[in-house]
Amino acid sequence: TTAMAQPASRFPFTPIAAQTDNTVHVPEGYSWKTLVRWGDPLFPDAADAWNPQTGVSVEMSDRVFGENTDGMELFNIDGREIIVINSEYTNREVNLPHATDGVPTGLDDVRILQNFQGVSVMEIAEGPDGWAVVVDSPYNRRIHHNTPMTFSGPAAGHDLLKTEADPTGMASLGTFNNCGSGRTPWGTYLTCEENFNGYFGANGDLPGGMVGDGFRRYGIGADGWGYDYHKWDARFDVAANPNEPHRAGYIVEIDPANPDSTPVKHTALGRFKHENAAYAIAADGRVAVYMGDDERGEFMYRWLSRDVYVPGGDTSTLLVEGELSVAVFEDDMTGRWVPLTPATTGMDAAHIAVFTRMAASRVGATTMDRPEWIAVHPNAAEAYCCLTNNSRRGALTDAGTVRTNAGGDPMTVNAVNPRETNNYGQIVRWRPMGGDHAAEGFTWDLYVMAGNPTVAEGPYAGTANINAGNLFNSPDGMVIDSTGLIWIQTDGDDSNEGDFAGMGNNQMLAGDPVTGRIERFLTGPNGCEVTGLCWSSDRRTMFVGIQHPGDNGGNWPDFGDSLARSAVIAVKRTDGGLVG
Numbered sequence: 001t002t003a004m005a006q007p008a009s010r011f012p013f014t015p016i017a018a019q020t021d022n023t024v025h026v027p028e029g030y031s032w033k034t035l036v037r038w039g040d041p042l043f044p045d046a047a048d049a050w051n052p053q054t055g056v057s058v059e060m061s062d063r064v065f066g067e068n069t070d071g072m073e074l075f076n077i078d079g080r081e082i083i084v085i086n087s088e089y090t091n092r093e094v095n096l097p098h099a100t101d102g103v104p105t106g107l108d109d110v111r112i113l114q115n116f117q118g119v120s121v122m123e124i125a126e127g128p129d130g131w132a133v134v135v136d137s138p139y140n141r142r143i144h145h146n147t148p149m150t151f152s153g154p155a156a157g158h159d160l161l162k163t164e165a166d167p168t169g170m171a172s173l174g175t176f177n178n179c180g181s182g183r184t185p186w187g188t189y190l191t192c193e194e195n196f197n198g199y200f201g202a203n204g205d206l207p208g209g210m211v212g213d214g215f216r217r218y219g220i221g222a223d224g225w226g227y228d229y230h231k232w233d234a235r236f237d238v239a240a241n242p243n244e245p246h247r248a249g250y251i252v253e254i255d256p257a258n259p260d261s262t263p264v265k266h267t268a269l270g271r272f273k274h275e276n277a278a279y280a281i282a283a284d285g286r287v288a289v290y291m292g293d294d295e296r297g298e299f300m301y302r303w304l305s306r307d308v309y310v311p312g313g314d315t316s317t318l319l320v321e322g323e324l325s326v327a328v329f330e331d332d333m334t335g336r337w338v339p340l341t342p343a344t345t346g347m348d349a350a351h352i353a354v355f356t357r358m359a360a361s362r363v364g365a366t367t368m369d370r371p372e373w374i375a376v377h378p379n380a381a382e383a384y385c386c387l388t389n390n391s392r393r394g395a396l397t398d399a400g401t402v403r404t405n406a407g408g409d410p411m412t413v414n415a416v417n418p419r420e421t422n423n424y425g426q427i428v429r430w431r432p433m434g435g436d437h438a439a440e441g442f443t444w445d446l447y448v449m450a451g452n453p454t455v456a457e458g459p460y461a462g463t464a465n466i467n468a469g470n471l472f473n474s475p476d477g478m479v480i481d482s483t484g485l486i487w488i489q490t491d492g493d494d495s496n497e498g499d500f501a502g503m504g505n506n507q508m509l510a511g512d513p514v515t516g517r518i519e520r521f522l523t524g525p526n527g528c529e530v531t532g533l534c535w536s537s538d539r540r541t542m543f544v545g546i547q548h549p550g551d552n553g554g555n556w557p558d559f560g561d562s563l564a565r566s567a568v569i570a571v572k573r574t575d576g577g578l579v580g
């Protein structure tokens with residue numbers, strides 16, 4: 001772990017205190033303003049789509065900014081600012097007020113839920129009143145649970161991806177549970193499919209064999225998570241369509257420059273509960289993409305392209321041909337990337353692509369404390385992953401054996417996941433051997449273990465860079481800016497009580513990678529998580545996502561008698577300077 005000298009601050013802001021109220025706070029000398037809220041129009045015909053009490057109708061549900069904003073990236077295309085933003089999930093109780101507990105009563109109900117999720121592509125521009133969506137821009141686009149997509153890689157066209165409606169195994173509909181984001185050096189957006197399993201259910205018997213084993217490993221069951229798509233939209237009934245879930249759980253590439261382009265699901269990068277996708281260029285020009293699988297005891301992965309990236313050259317193979325590896329962390333603070341190949345796993349390439357978790361279990365990957373966002377340092381050969389928490393780490397079953405992930409791999413305490421019942425989380429940092437992101441080996445340390453020195457001693461107090469002034473839990477979103485500051489967003493317990501006393505609402509902090517010092521920059525409204533971060537091209541505006549702000553009953557940001565609305569905010573310095 002990092003030793004904590006506290007030299008002169010390199011932080012371009014005065015840290016703020018923890019907050020427990022129902023709005024956003026930023027440091028003195030900064031201001032924030034809403035850029036776009038769930039239900040705001042993306043097209044001129046949706047100008048009046050939003051109703052403060054009832055939300056948006058099914059007819060307008062694919063014409064507005066989606067709900068529960070998450071990962072986002074900004075692209076400057078022909079001098080225009082195009083922002084691409086994930087909508088991870090939807091609040092059924094809010095959107096279906098006529099339905100008991102938000103359980104759909106028909107296909108229209110299912111469609112409204114399907115349309116509020118996915119991805120929003122939109123042009124934004126800054127005027128005298130701040131940033132706003134350009135509603136008549138030709139770039140604006142909604143991508144949702146029924147948008148046509150295609151596949152690349154070893155599983156494309158394979159029997160495992162074929163369905164009655166798509167005997168080619170190449171024409172899939174929709175992208176699901178779009179959590180973190182990524183981008184490519186060639187200017188495309190990567191949306192990352194996380195908890196896709198929750199949308200499926202069964203109106204009959206579940207399949208057996210390897211498909212059934214996969215359902216158990218990925219958490220696909222008869223009941224789903226309450227979306228009940230399968231009762232009204234047969235595609236989601238896995239008794240009738242057992243291969244449909246094999247068509248979700250991927251990294252999906254979207255070209256924001258071409259609103260008519262077909263998104264591509266890249267099966268070579270593996271199927272799991274993808275958090276985000278962070279690229280690095282290896283010494284020889286190959287493209288590495290680091291990815292976490294956010295579930296208790298699941299793994300961290302690295303994609304390495306076969307071919308090198310040449311700016312302006314052919315990029316068509318770079319997420320298609322290459323090698324997927326999984327991380328092994330040793331207790332001596334070294335580690336290595338173990339390739340998932342037919343030779344190492346005994347599985348063929350298509351099965352590795354679809355049943356990636358099972359392939360990774362076969363090579364002895366290290367079970368992790370829920371890998372969330374990974375960030376690559378732009379100016380140093382190192383990368384970081386938020387391990388958000390793991391309440392079952394080291395815990396014993398009734399039979400007295402250590403708890404496992406769904407594949408039976410034990411979640412024994414180890415050096416990189418060092419705490420039983422880990423409710424605070426930690427951030428692991430690794431440095432590839434020789435400074436080369438293509439290297440097999442790496443060294444690692446813990447950049448921070450979150451904790452609470454005001455209520456605990458020992459490991460639960462956290463590392464030395466945690467103090468009463470910067471308490472937080474459950475690091476999740478993470479981006480390293482061009483100056484090398486690590487921006488850390490949280491999605492944790494915001495009760496401000498007990499183990500979490502003094503932590504306040506979910507928040508965003510900045511960390512210095514050299515000193516380890518961490519300071520609080522922003523706090524969200526009570527009930528929210530803070531997730532998603534990008535900058536305007538001139539870096540004078542930082543865009544930050546506020547997800548599920550109404551979870552504790554608040555109604556940010558409109559207040560009054562309005563529903564709560566997830567939103568992206570624009571943060572600026574009042575002196576107009578660079579942010580971060």
Ligand code: FEO
Pocket residue numbers: 088179180194275294372476
């Ligand atoms: Fe959608 Fe793991 O956060």
Ligand code: CA
Pocket residue numbers: 179180275372373476477491531
């Ligand atoms: Ca997350």
Ligand code: CA
Pocket residue numbers: 372388476491
């Ligand atoms: Ca989370």
Ligand code: CA
Pocket residue numbers: 088491529531547
């Ligand atoms: Ca979330």
